[in-house]
Amino acid sequence: VFGGKMRGRSALLQLSLLLLPLSVRSKIDREAVVRRHNVWVDSAEELAVLSVGNGNFAFNVDATGLQTFNASMILATQSSWGWHTSPFPALGSEGTPFDNFSYQIFNKTDAHGRLRQVPYATCANNSKPKCNWFYSNPHRLNLGQMSLMINGKQRLTPPDVTNVSQSLDLYKGYIDSNFTIGHGCARVRVETAADAHDDTVAIRMRAPSCLPGLGIQLAFPFAASSSSASDWHSSIPGSRHSTIVVSNTSTSTGGSVVLSRRLDADAYFVHCRYADSRWILSRNGPHSFVLLRSSSDDALQSPSEVQLSCKFSNGDDVEAMQFPSSPPSDFTDTLR
Numbered sequence: 001v002f003g004g005k006m007r008g009r010s011a012l013l014q015l016s017l018l019l020l021p022l023s024v025r026s027k028i029d030r031e032a033v034v035r036r037h038n039v040w041v042d043s044a045e046e047l048a049v050l051s052v053g054n055g056n057f058a059f060n061v062d063a064t065g066l067q068t069f070n071a072s073m074i075l076a077t078q079s080s081w082g083w084h085t086s087p088f089p090a091l092g093s094e095g096t097p098f099d100n101f102s103y104q105i106f107n108k109t110d111a112h113g114r115l116r117q118v119p120y121a122t123c124a125n126n127s128k129p130k131c132n133w134f135y136s137n138p139h140r141l142n143l144g145q146m147s148l149m150i151n152g153k154q155r156l157t158p159p160d161v162t163n164v165s166q167s168l169d170l171y172k173g174y175i176d177s178n179f180t181i182g183h184g185c186a187r188v189r190v191e192t193a194a195d196a197h198d199d200t201v202a203i204r205m206r207a208p209s210c211l212p213g214l215g216i217q218l219a220f221p222f223a224a225s226s227s228s229a230s231d232w233h234s235s236i237p238g239s240r241h242s243t244i245v246v247s248n249t250s251t252s253t254g255g256s257v258v259l260s261r262r263l264d265a266d267a268y269f270v271h272c273r274y275a276d277s278r279w280i281l282s283r284n285g286p287h288s289f290v291l292l293r294s295s296s297d298d299a300l301q302s303p304s305e306v307q308l309s310c311k312f313s314n315g316d317d318v319e320a321m322q323f324p325s326s327p328p329s330d331f332t333d334t335l336r
Helices: 002-019 030-035 128-136 318-325 331-335
Strands: 039-041 050-053 057-061 077-079 102-109 115-122 145-150 161-169 174-181 188-194 200-207 214-219 241-251 254-263 266-274 279-285 288-293 304-314
Touching: 050 174, 050 188, 057 188, 057 200, 077 304, 188 331, 200 214, 200 331, 214 304, 241 279, 254 279, 266 279, 288 304, 304 331
Parallel strands: none
Antiparallel strands: 039 161, 050 057, 057 077, 102 115, 145 214, 161 174, 174 188, 188 200, 200 304, 214 288, 241 254, 254 266, 266 304, 279 288
16 A cells, blocks of 8 residues: 555656646756856966866866976876877787787686686786886877967976966866966966867967967877876987978968877877967977967067867878868867
Protein backbone atom coordinates (compact mmCIF):
# COMPACT_ATOMS: atom_id res chain seq x y z
CA VAL A 1 0.00 0.00 0.00
CA PHE A 2 2.80 2.36 0.95
CA GLY A 3 4.55 1.77 -2.40
CA GLY A 4 1.30 2.34 -4.29
CA LYS A 5 0.74 5.68 -2.55
CA MET A 6 4.28 6.81 -3.35
CA ARG A 7 3.90 5.90 -7.02
CA GLY A 8 0.62 7.77 -7.16
CA ARG A 9 2.14 10.88 -5.62
CA SER A 10 5.10 10.71 -8.02
CA ALA A 11 2.78 10.49 -11.02
CA LEU A 12 0.69 13.40 -9.71
CA LEU A 13 3.84 15.51 -9.23
CA GLN A 14 5.03 14.78 -12.78
CA LEU A 15 1.59 15.65 -14.18
CA SER A 16 1.48 18.94 -12.28
CA LEU A 17 4.91 19.89 -13.62
CA LEU A 18 3.77 19.22 -17.17
CA LEU A 19 0.71 21.39 -16.66
CA LEU A 20 2.78 24.37 -15.49
CA PRO A 21 2.84 27.26 -17.97
CA LEU A 22 5.89 27.23 -20.25
CA SER A 23 6.95 30.64 -18.93
CA VAL A 24 7.20 29.19 -15.42
CA ARG A 25 9.04 26.02 -16.45
CA SER A 26 11.70 27.91 -18.47
CA LYS A 27 12.55 30.61 -15.95
CA ILE A 28 16.15 29.46 -15.42
CA ASP A 29 18.51 32.18 -16.61
CA ARG A 30 21.35 29.95 -17.77
CA GLU A 31 23.61 32.86 -18.63
CA ALA A 32 23.29 34.28 -15.11
CA VAL A 33 23.79 30.84 -13.53
CA VAL A 34 26.99 30.24 -15.47
CA ARG A 35 28.38 33.75 -15.11
CA ARG A 36 28.09 33.77 -11.34
CA HIS A 37 31.02 31.36 -11.43
CA ASN A 38 33.26 33.66 -13.53
CA VAL A 39 36.89 33.82 -12.45
CA TRP A 40 38.56 37.14 -11.57
CA VAL A 41 42.27 37.90 -11.24
CA ASP A 42 43.52 41.19 -9.79
CA SER A 43 47.31 40.73 -9.70
CA ALA A 44 50.12 39.26 -11.80
CA GLU A 45 50.54 36.14 -9.68
CA GLU A 46 52.69 33.31 -10.99
CA LEU A 47 50.07 30.67 -10.18
CA ALA A 48 47.13 32.62 -11.62
CA VAL A 49 46.70 30.77 -14.93
CA LEU A 50 43.47 30.80 -16.94
CA SER A 51 42.60 28.84 -20.08
CA VAL A 52 40.42 28.96 -23.17
CA GLY A 53 39.77 25.96 -25.38
CA ASN A 54 37.21 23.58 -26.84
CA GLY A 55 37.93 20.12 -25.44
CA ASN A 56 40.51 19.23 -28.08
CA PHE A 57 42.56 22.43 -27.92
CA ALA A 58 43.75 24.60 -25.03
CA PHE A 59 45.59 27.90 -24.70
CA ASN A 60 46.47 29.06 -21.19
CA VAL A 61 47.38 32.60 -20.23
CA ASP A 62 48.79 34.75 -17.45
CA ALA A 63 47.61 38.18 -16.28
CA THR A 64 48.44 39.73 -19.68
CA GLY A 65 45.93 37.52 -21.51
CA LEU A 66 48.89 35.92 -23.28
CA GLN A 67 51.82 33.70 -22.30
CA THR A 68 54.20 36.49 -21.33
CA PHE A 69 55.52 35.13 -18.03
CA ASN A 70 56.69 31.84 -19.50
CA ALA A 71 60.06 32.10 -17.74
CA SER A 72 58.42 31.65 -14.33
CA MET A 73 55.18 29.82 -15.19
CA ILE A 74 54.11 26.75 -17.15
CA LEU A 75 52.25 28.26 -20.11
CA ALA A 76 51.55 26.28 -23.25
CA THR A 77 49.35 25.74 -26.30
CA GLN A 78 48.30 22.12 -26.73
CA SER A 79 45.94 19.94 -28.75
CA SER A 80 44.70 16.37 -28.67
CA TRP A 81 46.82 15.51 -31.73
CA GLY A 82 50.00 17.36 -30.70
CA TRP A 83 52.55 14.72 -29.67
CA HIS A 84 56.29 14.30 -30.16
CA THR A 85 58.47 11.18 -30.15
CA SER A 86 62.22 11.49 -29.59
CA PRO A 87 64.63 9.38 -31.66
CA PHE A 88 65.28 6.03 -30.04
CA PRO A 89 68.86 5.79 -28.70
CA ALA A 90 71.13 3.47 -30.71
CA LEU A 91 68.34 1.82 -32.67
CA GLY A 92 70.55 0.32 -35.34
CA SER A 93 69.35 -0.73 -38.77
CA GLU A 94 66.82 -3.43 -37.84
CA GLY A 95 63.49 -3.54 -36.06
CA THR A 96 61.61 -0.88 -34.14
CA PRO A 97 62.21 0.60 -30.67
CA PHE A 98 59.64 -1.78 -29.21
CA ASP A 99 61.62 -4.80 -30.41
CA ASN A 100 64.29 -3.82 -27.86
CA PHE A 101 62.17 -4.53 -24.78
CA SER A 102 61.17 -7.63 -22.90
CA TYR A 103 57.45 -8.22 -22.41
CA GLN A 104 55.56 -9.74 -19.51
CA ILE A 105 52.29 -11.40 -20.53
CA PHE A 106 49.15 -10.86 -18.45
CA ASN A 107 45.99 -12.94 -18.93
CA LYS A 108 43.01 -10.60 -18.75
CA THR A 109 39.27 -11.06 -19.23
CA ASP A 110 37.53 -8.33 -21.20
CA ALA A 111 33.99 -6.97 -20.72
CA HIS A 112 32.55 -9.78 -22.87
CA GLY A 113 34.17 -12.52 -20.80
CA ARG A 114 36.83 -13.31 -23.39
CA LEU A 115 40.34 -14.17 -22.23
CA ARG A 116 43.05 -11.97 -23.73
CA GLN A 117 46.82 -12.01 -23.43
CA VAL A 118 48.11 -8.47 -22.84
CA PRO A 119 51.86 -7.84 -23.25
CA TYR A 120 53.42 -5.25 -20.94
CA ALA A 121 56.90 -3.97 -21.77
CA THR A 122 59.53 -3.99 -19.05
CA CYS A 123 63.04 -2.57 -18.79
CA ALA A 124 64.62 -5.92 -18.01
CA ASN A 125 68.03 -6.30 -19.69
CA ASN A 126 67.89 -2.78 -21.15
CA SER A 127 70.07 0.27 -20.58
CA LYS A 128 68.86 3.34 -18.67
CA PRO A 129 68.70 5.58 -21.79
CA LYS A 130 66.42 3.06 -23.52
CA CYS A 131 64.22 2.76 -20.45
CA ASN A 132 64.00 6.54 -20.11
CA TRP A 133 62.97 6.76 -23.76
CA PHE A 134 60.25 4.16 -23.22
CA TYR A 135 58.71 5.96 -20.24
CA SER A 136 58.86 9.48 -21.73
CA ASN A 137 57.62 8.85 -25.30
CA PRO A 138 55.47 10.00 -26.85
CA HIS A 139 54.97 13.31 -24.99
CA ARG A 140 52.75 16.31 -25.65
CA LEU A 141 53.90 19.25 -27.74
CA ASN A 142 53.75 22.91 -26.85
CA LEU A 143 52.53 24.14 -30.24
CA GLY A 144 53.58 27.75 -29.70
CA GLN A 145 53.71 30.69 -27.35
CA MET A 146 52.26 34.19 -27.70
CA SER A 147 53.71 36.84 -25.40
CA LEU A 148 53.91 40.61 -24.97
CA MET A 149 57.23 42.20 -25.86
CA ILE A 150 58.63 45.74 -25.70
CA ASN A 151 60.41 46.77 -28.91
CA GLY A 152 60.48 43.12 -29.92
CA LYS A 153 63.24 42.42 -27.41
CA GLN A 154 62.33 42.95 -23.77
CA ARG A 155 60.12 40.32 -22.18
CA LEU A 156 57.79 41.57 -19.47
CA THR A 157 57.95 40.07 -15.98
CA PRO A 158 55.20 39.97 -13.30
CA PRO A 159 56.51 43.11 -11.50
CA ASP A 160 56.19 45.06 -14.80
CA VAL A 161 52.42 44.46 -14.91
CA THR A 162 50.27 46.42 -12.44
CA ASN A 163 46.61 47.38 -11.87
CA VAL A 164 45.43 44.03 -13.18
CA SER A 165 41.73 43.40 -13.83
CA GLN A 166 41.24 40.07 -15.60
CA SER A 167 38.11 37.96 -15.97
CA LEU A 168 37.26 34.60 -17.48
CA ASP A 169 33.73 34.76 -18.90
CA LEU A 170 32.54 31.16 -18.61
CA TYR A 171 29.39 31.76 -20.65
CA LYS A 172 31.12 33.20 -23.71
CA GLY A 173 34.36 31.31 -23.10
CA TYR A 174 36.80 34.18 -23.39
CA ILE A 175 39.27 36.10 -21.22
CA ASP A 176 39.31 39.90 -20.85
CA SER A 177 42.59 41.26 -19.45
CA ASN A 178 43.20 44.91 -18.51
CA PHE A 179 46.44 46.14 -16.97
CA THR A 180 49.12 48.82 -16.86
CA ILE A 181 52.74 48.24 -17.84
CA GLY A 182 54.89 49.71 -15.08
CA HIS A 183 53.77 53.26 -14.36
CA GLY A 184 52.52 53.55 -17.92
CA CYS A 185 50.49 56.36 -19.38
CA ALA A 186 47.47 54.22 -20.24
CA ARG A 187 45.99 50.77 -19.79
CA VAL A 188 46.40 47.87 -22.17
CA ARG A 189 43.48 45.58 -22.98
CA VAL A 190 43.91 42.04 -24.33
CA GLU A 191 40.97 39.76 -25.15
CA THR A 192 41.59 36.05 -25.71
CA ALA A 193 39.28 33.44 -27.24
CA ALA A 194 39.48 29.93 -28.72
CA ASP A 195 37.42 28.68 -31.63
CA ALA A 196 34.72 26.16 -30.71
CA HIS A 197 35.36 23.95 -33.75
CA ASP A 198 39.07 23.96 -34.63
CA ASP A 199 42.48 24.61 -33.09
CA THR A 200 42.45 28.41 -33.36
CA VAL A 201 43.28 31.01 -30.74
CA ALA A 202 42.37 34.64 -31.40
CA ILE A 203 43.69 37.79 -29.72
CA ARG A 204 42.39 41.36 -29.80
CA MET A 205 44.73 43.92 -28.25
CA ARG A 206 44.19 47.64 -27.73
CA ALA A 207 47.57 49.31 -27.38
CA PRO A 208 47.90 52.93 -26.17
CA SER A 209 49.79 55.38 -28.36
CA CYS A 210 52.29 56.03 -25.56
CA LEU A 211 53.58 52.43 -25.88
CA PRO A 212 54.60 52.31 -29.56
CA GLY A 213 57.07 49.49 -28.92
CA LEU A 214 54.47 47.13 -27.48
CA GLY A 215 54.12 44.02 -29.63
CA ILE A 216 53.18 40.35 -29.64
CA GLN A 217 55.84 37.68 -30.07
CA LEU A 218 55.03 34.26 -31.51
CA ALA A 219 57.70 31.73 -30.52
CA PHE A 220 58.11 27.97 -30.89
CA PRO A 221 60.09 25.74 -28.52
CA PHE A 222 61.51 22.31 -29.11
CA ALA A 223 59.65 19.44 -27.46
CA ALA A 224 60.32 18.08 -23.98
CA SER A 225 58.84 15.34 -21.82
CA SER A 226 58.68 17.67 -18.79
CA SER A 227 55.45 19.25 -17.53
CA SER A 228 56.15 22.41 -19.55
CA ALA A 229 56.32 20.36 -22.79
CA SER A 230 58.97 22.89 -23.90
CA ASP A 231 62.72 23.04 -24.38
CA TRP A 232 63.77 26.66 -24.90
CA HIS A 233 67.46 26.33 -24.08
CA SER A 234 69.01 23.27 -25.73
CA SER A 235 70.92 23.76 -28.96
CA ILE A 236 68.94 21.51 -31.33
CA PRO A 237 70.34 21.13 -34.87
CA GLY A 238 68.25 22.25 -37.81
CA SER A 239 67.96 18.67 -39.01
CA ARG A 240 65.78 17.98 -35.95
CA HIS A 241 64.03 21.33 -35.45
CA SER A 242 62.87 23.72 -38.17
CA THR A 243 60.38 26.55 -38.67
CA ILE A 244 59.88 27.30 -42.38
CA VAL A 245 57.86 30.21 -43.75
CA VAL A 246 55.57 28.69 -46.40
CA SER A 247 53.94 32.00 -47.30
CA ASN A 248 53.93 35.56 -46.01
CA THR A 249 51.45 38.03 -47.47
CA SER A 250 50.30 41.54 -46.60
CA THR A 251 47.32 43.58 -47.77
CA SER A 252 45.77 46.96 -47.09
CA THR A 253 43.87 45.42 -44.16
CA GLY A 254 46.58 43.31 -42.56
CA GLY A 255 48.54 40.20 -43.43
CA SER A 256 49.04 36.48 -42.88
CA VAL A 257 51.84 33.96 -42.53
CA VAL A 258 51.86 30.18 -42.90
CA LEU A 259 54.58 28.26 -41.06
CA SER A 260 55.67 24.66 -41.39
CA ARG A 261 56.98 23.26 -38.10
CA ARG A 262 59.05 20.08 -37.83
CA LEU A 263 60.44 18.38 -34.73
CA ASP A 264 62.22 15.14 -35.60
CA ALA A 265 59.60 13.03 -37.44
CA ASP A 266 56.63 15.09 -36.21
CA ALA A 267 55.21 18.06 -38.10
CA TYR A 268 52.40 20.60 -37.99
CA PHE A 269 51.34 23.86 -39.62
CA VAL A 270 50.61 27.26 -38.11
CA HIS A 271 48.53 29.80 -40.03
CA CYS A 272 48.38 33.27 -38.46
CA ARG A 273 46.66 36.38 -39.70
CA TYR A 274 46.47 39.90 -38.32
CA ALA A 275 43.88 42.55 -39.14
CA ASP A 276 45.56 45.96 -39.17
CA SER A 277 47.87 47.29 -41.87
CA ARG A 278 49.61 49.52 -39.32
CA TRP A 279 51.15 46.40 -37.77
CA ILE A 280 54.01 44.45 -39.33
CA LEU A 281 55.00 40.84 -38.69
CA SER A 282 58.72 40.09 -38.97
CA ARG A 283 61.07 37.30 -38.01
CA ASN A 284 63.26 37.95 -34.95
CA GLY A 285 64.79 34.51 -34.42
CA PRO A 286 65.13 31.00 -35.91
CA HIS A 287 61.83 29.99 -34.32
CA SER A 288 60.18 33.30 -33.40
CA PHE A 289 58.32 36.22 -34.97
CA VAL A 290 57.14 39.56 -33.62
CA LEU A 291 54.12 41.70 -34.54
CA LEU A 292 54.87 45.42 -34.04
CA ARG A 293 53.26 48.70 -34.97
CA SER A 294 54.68 50.54 -37.93
CA SER A 295 57.20 53.26 -37.09
CA SER A 296 55.41 55.83 -39.27
CA ASP A 297 54.30 58.97 -37.41
CA ASP A 298 50.66 58.60 -38.44
CA ALA A 299 50.42 55.15 -36.89
CA LEU A 300 51.78 56.29 -33.54
CA GLN A 301 49.59 59.32 -32.97
CA SER A 302 46.54 57.39 -31.76
CA PRO A 303 45.73 54.17 -29.89
CA SER A 304 45.77 51.08 -32.07
CA GLU A 305 43.75 47.88 -32.03
CA VAL A 306 45.11 44.72 -33.61
CA GLN A 307 43.59 41.28 -34.03
CA LEU A 308 45.85 38.25 -34.27
CA SER A 309 44.54 34.72 -34.77
CA CYS A 310 46.56 31.54 -35.22
CA LYS A 311 45.29 28.18 -36.39
CA PHE A 312 47.26 24.99 -35.70
CA SER A 313 46.93 21.93 -37.93
CA ASN A 314 48.33 18.42 -37.70
CA GLY A 315 51.06 17.81 -40.29
CA ASP A 316 49.75 14.27 -40.81
CA ASP A 317 46.31 15.57 -41.74
CA VAL A 318 45.57 15.48 -45.49
CA GLU A 319 43.67 18.75 -45.15
CA ALA A 320 46.86 20.38 -43.87
CA MET A 321 48.15 20.40 -47.42
CA GLN A 322 45.36 22.90 -48.18
CA PHE A 323 46.15 24.86 -45.04
CA PRO A 324 47.15 28.14 -46.76
CA SER A 325 43.67 28.38 -48.32
CA SER A 326 41.92 27.79 -44.98
CA PRO A 327 42.72 30.87 -42.87
CA PRO A 328 41.85 31.08 -39.18
CA SER A 329 38.75 33.00 -38.15
CA ASP A 330 39.22 36.49 -36.75
CA PHE A 331 38.52 37.43 -33.15
CA THR A 332 34.87 38.37 -33.70
CA ASP A 333 34.05 35.13 -35.54
CA THR A 334 35.99 33.06 -33.01
CA LEU A 335 34.00 34.53 -30.12
CA ARG A 336 30.63 33.60 -31.66
